[in-house]
Amino acid sequence: MFSYEHLTSFCATVEEGSYSQAARKLGKDRTTIREQIKALEDSYAIELFNIQGKKAIASPAGLAIYKQAKLLVKNSEKLNLRMMNNYQQPITQLDIFHDIIVPNSLILLVEEFITNTFPHIKIHWLHRNRDQALSSLVEGKHQLAIMQNKPSNETQFPVGFLNLGTHSFSAYCHPKHSLTKLSELSLLDLQLEKQYISENHYNTMPELFAVSTDLRLISNNDVLLKLVRHDGWALMSKGLAQPYIESNELIELKIKELSNDLQIGISFFYPLTIESNEEIQELTTFLRQYAQQNLN
Numbered sequence: 001m002f003s004y005e006h007l008t009s010f011c012a013t014v015e016e017g018s019y020s021q022a023a024r025k026l027g028k029d030r031t032t033i034r035e036q037i038k039a040l041e042d043s044y045a046i047e048l049f050n051i052q053g054k055k056a057i058a059s060p061a062g063l064a065i066y067k068q069a070k071l072l073v074k075n076s077e078k079l080n081l082r083m084m085n086n087y088q089q090p091i092t093q094l095d096i097f098h099d100i101i102v103p104n105s106l107i108l109l110v111e112e113f114i115t116n117t118f119p120h121i122k123i124h125w126l127h128r129n130r131d132q133a134l135s136s137l138v139e140g141k142h143q144l145a146i147m148q149n150k151p152s153n154e155t156q157f158p159v160g161f162l163n164l165g166t167h168s169f170s171a172y173c174h175p176k177h178s179l180t181k182l183s184e185l186s187l188l189d190l191q192l193e194k195q196y197i198s199e200n201h202y203n204t205m206p207e208l209f210a211v212s213t214d215l216r217l218i219s220n221n222d223v224l225l226k227l228v229r230h231d232g233w234a235l236m237s238k239g240l241a242q243p244y245i246e247s248n249e250l251i252e253l254k255i256k257e258l259s260n261d262l263q264i265g266i267s268f269f270y271p272l273t274i275e276s277n278e279e280i281q282e283l284t285t286f287l288r289q290y291a292q293q294n295l296n
Contacts, residue, residue: 011070047059047061094142098125103240110283129204138271158272170236173253180253187255198224268287
């Protein structure tokens with residue numbers, strides 16, 4: 001029979017390509033990793049790896065069982081986190097991580113909901129990029145996140161999540177920028193002009209947000225808005241740009257290759273260790289209702 005330790009050693013070795021690297025990843029001795037894998041091989045009379053020098057290359061038999069083994073490891077981690085619910089202290093403080101995509105109106109609604117429904121909870125709103133936030137949720141206790149959804153990476157983190165729908169993005173510049181004078185604006189035109197880009201967007205989805213050959217990474221929303229109202233252009237949410245559209249400080253650019261606005265998903269993330277808490281369940285219900293009423 002196999003154990004959780006056997007499977008974690010096997011999966012780490014497949015992913016890292018060597019016993020030594022797997023040992024470093026799991027904080028174990030190389031000998032322990034090798035013994036656990038040998039126990040699996042002996043128990044089922046299969047060869048899981050081909051050894052090539054210092055490399056451990058997964059055999060066809062190893063590759064065939066890797067995905068199912070990884071799923072079992074992930075589910076075991078989730079079960080462990082859920083069972084830890086019984087040992088949680090009452091929630092008196094929540095750190096809520098967010099990124100540039102989250103509408104300020106949603107932040108205000110969540111603040112008001114928690115303040116009115118659970119006045120004993122103190123809330124801190126902290127700007128983080130997506131991977132930083134999800135890593136903190138796994139390691140922390142009373143932390144949440146509302147930020148960009150990237151489904152292909154969800155399973156990297158043993159956290160619960162609720163998809164809140166999509167949010168509209170477009171390109172903007174100041175009304176007197178040379179881009180506004182073009183009768184037909186193409187992506188090639190944008191590639192040739194200075195682009196201000198949120199560092200968070202660049203780190204999360206550079207293939208989508210990084211367009212220009214002249215990129216300027218900006219960490220702070222206020223700085224990005226200040227700069228793009230002076231020169232260059234930027235991709236940003238419609239909610240963030242709207243006040244500056246109304247004051248004629250920004251103009252939305254229409255790009256011929258895009259028939260519609262970009263739609264970027266946002267999600268609510270929470271640690272599995274607190275998913276059964278009354279506060280988290282009520283907040284999840286509130287956010288589900290908000291998504292149904294307000295997002296595409």
